[in-house]
Amino acid sequence: MISIAILFTLTGCWNRLELNELAVTVATGLDKKGSKILLSQQVVNPGAIAAKGGAAANNAPVTLFQETGNSFQDAGRKMTTSSTRKVYTGQLQMLIIGEELAKEGLSDVLDHISRDHQYRKDFFVVIARGTKAENILKVYTLIDLIPANKMNRSLDNSSKAWGTTASVRMDQFMSDIISNGKEAVLSGIKVHGNRKLGETIENGQQIDPSARLQYNGLAVFKKDRLVGWLNAEESKGYNYTQGEIKSTPVVFPCPRGKKKITVEVLRTQEKTQFKKINGTPQIDIKISLEGNVSDAQCAIDLSNPETITQLEELTEKDIKRTIAAALNAAQTKYNSDIFGFGDVINRTNPKYWEKLQKDWDQAFPDLQVNVAVKADIRRVFLTKKSFRERMEE
Template sequence: MILNWWKWLLITGLILLLTGCWNRTELNELSIAVAMGLDISEAGQYLVTVQLVNPKDIASKSGGAGGSPVSTFRSQGRSVFEAIRRMTTKLNRKIYLAHLRMLVIGEDLARKGIADPIDFLSRDHELRTDFYVVIAKQAKAGDILDILTPQERIPANKMYGSLEMSEKAWAATGKMTLDMLISDLQSEGKSPVLTGMFMVGPHSKGQKMDNLQSSTVATLLQYDGIAVFKSDKLIGWLNENDSKGYNFIQGKVKSTVGVQKCLGGEVAVELIRTKTKIKGHLTSDGEPEVSIEVYAEGNVGDVTCDINMLDPSSIQQIEQISAQTIKASIQDAVRNTQRRYKTDIFGFGEALRRAYPKHWKQWKQNWDDTFVNLKVQVTVDVDIRRTGTINQSVKSRVRK
């Protein structure tokens, strides 16, 4: 009797282990979305665009002679969720968002506020929140997603890879995932920023297959500037110089190139490593103050100056010029943000909160007003590691 009871218990346990997924969906029943665009329609509703992969054309080995690798679909709704569901009236498959790579928000919608439209994306259990979020600069997000990109068959992958590459090599852009964006929106001492994406060329040509097949690209997508937010509303843009200054403050500059004037020409320095420290201080008058310390290492890229690279004083001169250039970029970013936008995108408030938590309870009540007049001290130290394989510029060795 006891033996039979153990047999039934074992069988029951095995049955539970062998059960399948009750909510499984076959792959051929899904439309895989790799990018989503959010805009506001003329009627004031959300206009949602999804970029869907065309599996047959992606798998095709015929190169550019096949069909379009992606298709875009649009739908309107009073909420993002409603618009996505309404899109099923145009498709025979369920839209699958788990492979989303890019979220593009139109500038018009961003100026009205992004908190409400991204609520669904942060709430949906199917979504991974590690995709990147960017702003369509002077454009509709849906128009950005229509553009076919020549170097990468799936435009969303191009946008994703280009953002990572530009952040590593140029430093005027920055990656922002949905999780990071929500964290900044909730922060009391830091306003969010997002990288801008700009359409270069006519929209009508960029959505045609000719844009993939021609050696001269008619329309392309380019990252340009950083969008400044106050609360959840876009209020303006940082130019390229200020965007670099912002990223230096954030310690996000992995590598970039800076060109500085020197005696008789210019010198280009490739920064290969940077480190930033932001510290909060309290003055003798009880006022908050912030110091920024930047350390950078670099290599000389090209030189048109009349200088000798074997002379230590020449290297020291290049280091000083490079440090001055970085410092000016940081100071411009801080000064312009204080004057134009009056909101702390740098996280100075967070630095002061960590250093003086008791004082922060008082400062945070009117932090934006305090930020406008906040004193910021900047120090930059640059070390040149390599000068290349020649000691003098080619120009200086040319026979007269």
């Protein structure tokens, strides 16, 4: 009897699926099509990926399934009529949302994703800027054969080394949408070049492709609706306020002459605090960073401490300018608290925020934000003289 009872614990999963029965989706696109939703699924072609030669090696590494429906799930279920395998989204890397759909509102889309157990919520979300999401998913890419891998890695790398993008995952995006004290931002992606030629397999076989996928600006949300875009300078300023700048160059004119100096910013730290002055709310943002002089076209003495101090001040001035640009766009153009100042107030003084939040749309545009930046240049790399100076010697 004991042996028979143990057998019941050894039964397999009732809803298991074999790998050869699945169409593994790595990127999903959502567009508005009239009053309906156009769902595009970028599915891996395992035969083309595994092949080293022969006919299979010349096949497309991914294929695109598309279907229109009254809702996200409706379109997904209708897709079974064209796919020989069950579409599986458990390995999803990218969700691309068309700009037109994002402007209309994403609450219905987010409701479906939050309920469906198959989605892991750790994939990146971006907005197709000036085009449809389906057009993004049709472009063949170089180096990374699977376009979803290219988009994933490029977003991650650019956010760490450039600072004008935001690598936002679905769980964070949904949290910001729900929050009463912070609005959401997402990176924009567009097709750079000839889109039609980019949809041919030859695009991924050229040294200089006819079309490339390129991230461009940050999308600003108000609740679940896209309301506008930040340019590159404003996007970088926003990321400074979030402490998300891992590394980025700051380029400014030399103290004398028309040449340029580049300071590579490293190890930034951000601290945002709330205070009340005579009953009026204010926000203090303090940015501290370390930097290296990576490019000096000027005839300046980098061994002189006064020169380093001057470069630090120029670096601080430039960063404050980018932050001011981001603040101006959010407060005057979009009235969207993408910085999370409401969250800061709520954490500091919940009772005050409870009174303030109902009028936050009126208070936010006039909120005084004080920005302080402290730069510390530690290194000038291998030499304290410019290459031009050494050449003249």
